[in-house]
Amino acid sequence: MKTFVENVLHARTGPMTTELVRHPADFGLGQVPTRLKPVSTTRSVCGFCATGCSLHIHLDANGQAINLSADGAYPVNLGMACPKGWEALTPLAASDRVTTPLLRNPQTGKLEPVGWSTALRVFTDRLKDVQQKHGPHSIAYLSTGQVPVEEMALLGALFKFGMGGLHCDSNTRQCMATAHVAYKQAFGFDAPPYTYQDFEESDVLVFVGSNPAIAHPIMWQRVMMNKNSPQIIVLDPRRTETAMAATRHVALRPKSDLFLLYGIAHVLVEENRIRRDYLDAHTTGFAEFATFLADYPPDRVAAETGIAADDIRQLARIIARGRAVSFWWTMGVNQGHESTRTAQAIINLALMTGNIGRPGTGANSITGQCNAMGSRLYANATSLLGGRDFAKPAHRAEVARILDIPEAHIPSQPSKAYDQIIDAIETGEIKGLWVIATNPAHSWINQGRFAQLREKLDFLVVQDMYATTETAQMADLVLPAAGWGEKDGVFINSERRVGLTRKVSAAPGQALSDFAIFKLIAEAWGCGDLFRRWSTPAAAFQILKDLSKGQPCDISGIRDHDHVEKRGGIQWPWTEADEASRGAAAETRGPTPSPDNQRRLFADGKFFTPDGRARLLFDAPRPMPEPTDASYPFLLNTGRGSSAQWHTGSRTNKSDVLRKLAPTALYVEIHPADADRLGIANNAPVVVRSRRGAADAFAVVTATVQPGQLFMPMHFDAVNRLTFPSFDPHSRQPSYKACAVTVDTGA
Numbered sequence: 001m002k003t004f005v006e007n008v009l010h011a012r013t014g015p016m017t018t019e020l021v022r023h024p025a026d027f028g029l030g031q032v033p034t035r036l037k038p039v040s041t042t043r044s045v046c047g048f049c050a051t052g053c054s055l056h057i058h059l060d061a062n063g064q065a066i067n068l069s070a071d072g073a074y075p076v077n078l079g080m081a082c083p084k085g086w087e088a089l090t091p092l093a094a095s096d097r098v099t100t101p102l103l104r105n106p107q108t109g110k111l112e113p114v115g116w117s118t119a120l121r122v123f124t125d126r127l128k129d130v131q132q133k134h135g136p137h138s139i140a141y142l143s144t145g146q147v148p149v150e151e152m153a154l155l156g157a158l159f160k161f162g163m164g165g166l167h168c169d170s171n172t173r174q175c176m177a178t179a180h181v182a183y184k185q186a187f188g189f190d191a192p193p194y195t196y197q198d199f200e201e202s203d204v205l206v207f208v209g210s211n212p213a214i215a216h217p218i219m220w221q222r223v224m225m226n227k228n229s230p231q232i233i234v235l236d237p238r239r240t241e242t243a244m245a246a247t248r249h250v251a252l253r254p255k256s257d258l259f260l261l262y263g264i265a266h267v268l269v270e271e272n273r274i275r276r277d278y279l280d281a282h283t284t285g286f287a288e289f290a291t292f293l294a295d296y297p298p299d300r301v302a303a304e305t306g307i308a309a310d311d312i313r314q315l316a317r318i319i320a321r322g323r324a325v326s327f328w329w330t331m332g333v334n335q336g337h338e339s340t341r342t343a344q345a346i347i348n349l350a351l352m353t354g355n356i357g358r359p360g361t362g363a364n365s366i367t368g369q370c371n372a373m374g375s376r377l378y379a380n381a382t383s384l385l386g387g388r389d390f391a392k393p394a395h396r397a398e399v400a401r402i403l404d405i406p407e408a409h410i411p412s413q414p415s416k417a418y419d420q421i422i423d424a425i426e427t428g429e430i431k432g433l434w435v436i437a438t439n440p441a442h443s444w445i446n447q448g449r450f451a452q453l454r455e456k457l458d459f460l461v462v463q464d465m466y467a468t469t470e471t472a473q474m475a476d477l478v479l480p481a482a483g484w485g486e487k488d489g490v491f492i493n494s495e496r497r498v499g500l501t502r503k504v505s506a507a508p509g510q511a512l513s514d515f516a517i518f519k520l521i522a523e524a525w526g527c528g529d530l531f532r533r534w535s536t537p538a539a540a541f542q543i544l545k546d547l548s549k550g551q552p553c554d555i556s557g558i559r560d561h562d563h564v565e566k567r568g569g570i571q572w573p574w575t576e577a578d579e580a581s582r583g584a585a586a587e588t589r590g591p592t593p594s595p596d597n598q599r600r601l602f603a604d605g606k607f608f609t610p611d612g613r614a615r616l617l618f619d620a621p622r623p624m625p626e627p628t629d630a631s632y633p634f635l636l637n638t639g640r641g642s643s644a645q646w647h648t649g650s651r652t653n654k655s656d657v658l659r660k661l662a663p664t665a666l667y668v669e670i671h672p673a674d675a676d677r678l679g680i681a682n683n684a685p686v687v688v689r690s691r692r693g694a695a696d697a698f699a700v701v702t703a704t705v706q707p708g709q710l711f712m713p714m715h716f717d718a719v720n721r722l723t724f725p726s727f728d729p730h731s732r733q734p735s736y737k738a739c740a741v742t743v744d745t746g747a
Contacts, residue, residue: 148489156380209332
């Protein structure tokens with residue numbers, strides 16, 4: 001009789017999902033560019049960013065993916081794909097895939113291959129030993145927004161309900177925690193209100209700290225499809241690619257966004273350009289906010305932001321005159337020391353002008369990772385499954401009933417946030433760490449600190465596709481995981497759309513899906529009985545439906561994975577009542593989306609707060625935690641440098657094509673006036689230094705940055721040697737966007 005481990009290893013080689021072959025011309029892209037003739041095709045949502053594009057995956061006779069093309073009938077990308085999407089299969093065939101568990105030999109100090117049985121025994125024994133010595137909450141995990149919802153939900157349930165852990169977080173904290181908290185406080189739930197169709201419906205689009213032309217190129221293409229000749233306003237210190245294409249670039253001082261947004265709101269109130277009827281019917285807190293805004297007249301705001309008072313008034317009037325105004329933000333807002341209130345200042349503008357719930361409107365956070373929204377709702381970190389609250393007994397009882405587990409297994413408090421977990425490692429409170437599908441040794445702010453703290457851990461296990469990441473190289477144990485395209489599940493994109501990702505390739509060697517690894521760990525830990533119902537991702541999806549029922553994110557009306565694909569993705573909420581009454585109308589799948597496949601929230605003016613009203617929230621701006629001075633006279637900004645790069649490059653760097661499209665060496669943008677003053681020539685080698693470290697780079701002399709400011713792309717590991725570890729007090733999101741540095745030739 002086969003063991004459970006043997007059954008899982010056998011199951012990983014099972015058949016891939018396919019459909020009848022169609023001619024490549026049917027995809028609107030001509031012949032499929034491959035020497036191998038595909039015999040079938042399937043669809044899968046891309047596993048890079050949260051745009052959530054659908055791709056046709058072309059398969060050979062063995063059901064193995066050989067190429068892909070963009071899906072012209074999907075309401076997200078409408079037949080388009082960015083460079084990362086076209087190369088989505090390449091990382092799967094990388095030569096440095098980890099294909100067997102690796103255990104560090106204490107004698108040689110090297111990672112050496114072991115079998116799964118040994119790996120599971122070591123994992124279980126070492127982490128249980130840590131708990132026995134230091135308490136049940138002395139272990140933690142750091143996870144990701146880049147695995148399917150079914151996997152992240154199983155992980156959170158396993159860790160908290162089965163392993164007795166408490167403290168866990170994901171790298172979603174680095175990109176989307178601010179949006180999560182801002183929406184939850186203002187709307188009563190983490191609920192982005194928009195649909196991508198709004199890019200094409202607005203007559204005014206305001207982008208705050210957002211560069212979609214590079215970070216989300218398919219979304220930017222949707223903007224370019226707008227037939228309303230819209231005003232496109234970009235608020236950004238740097239003249240980004242998006243700013244260059246805008247009708248108006250507002251080059252404010254770094255981290256002065258909150259002042260500027262309050263200044264615009266002041267003018268709207270002063271000139272009576274607000275929707276008082278909407279505010280009275282659907283919001284609370286406006287009277288207090290209006291009083292607060294008296295301290296932010298344009299003249300004062302001009303001194304703080306560097307934007308002329310008349311320009312501030314003009315911005316307010318453009319917004320007020322707009323028929324349908326949409327506000328969009330990404331990391332330039334989220335990664336700040338006062339990011340939650342900045343996001344809520346954007347939300348306040350939308351509420352004040354009645355620009356929410358209608359086509360072309362909304363206060364709209366664009367998500368970073370492919371499944372950050374799924375992580376926010378189902379990772380079981382700071383929120384109980386389905387967006388519930390660990391502190392509420394009724395919520396714990398409901399989850400225990402749905403999962404058929406003892407209520408005592410569910411903690412009554414949320415986890416520590418990412419930075420607090422790092423702090424707890426430093427103090428010795430946490431001694432065992434499990435890292436899944438993320439690379440904090442590269443990406444965490446003030447990077448050098450993570451490497452130092454590694455020595456304070458008794459045990460570090462990394463679960464990833466590659467053993468070559470900076471974090472995996474530090475590990476005691478590496479578990480080989482399957483990547484996108486090697487497993488099934490759903491992602492939830494920026495517009496709340498549940499999309500399906502398919503298994504189209506077999507994982508190499510003994511690598512397993514994260515779902516299978518979690519199941520194996522549950523058995524090895526001795527809590528497998530709690531998770532019998534979580535037999536497959538498809539079965540787990542049915543559990544997620546039950547967990548969502550009655551919540552704002554209700555997806556109980558979605559039948560199964562195939563239903564998601566048939567509909568071209570389904571935006572939440574989609575209840576059983578929605579399916580019964582509107583299901584037939586949502587059947588349309590094509591480049592002209594049906595009304596039920598492009599749905600907005602709050603069209604009825606009802607929010608998810610106890611009284612159904614949105615909250616206008618505000619605080620006075622605070623100084624930057626690390627201002628410039630004589631020793632460090634430049635302010636460093638970081639961000640995405642190329643649409644061909646993704647985060648730490650652990651996947652995109654595997655593609656020859658993407659490496660050719662993206663910079664191969666770290667660079668720093670510097671204004672010509674500063675370069676002349678310092679004697680720095682274009683392409684000259686320089687050293688950028690902060691109080692925490694130094695980074696070698698080459699200079700790009702350009703007026704895209706303002707005097708006294710520098711810009712470096714986040715994809716290179718040296719950049720986070722420089723960043724300053726400050727955190728928004730509400731979201732605990734780190735502020736990657738502003739720190740004091742100096743630059744010289746290094747001579």
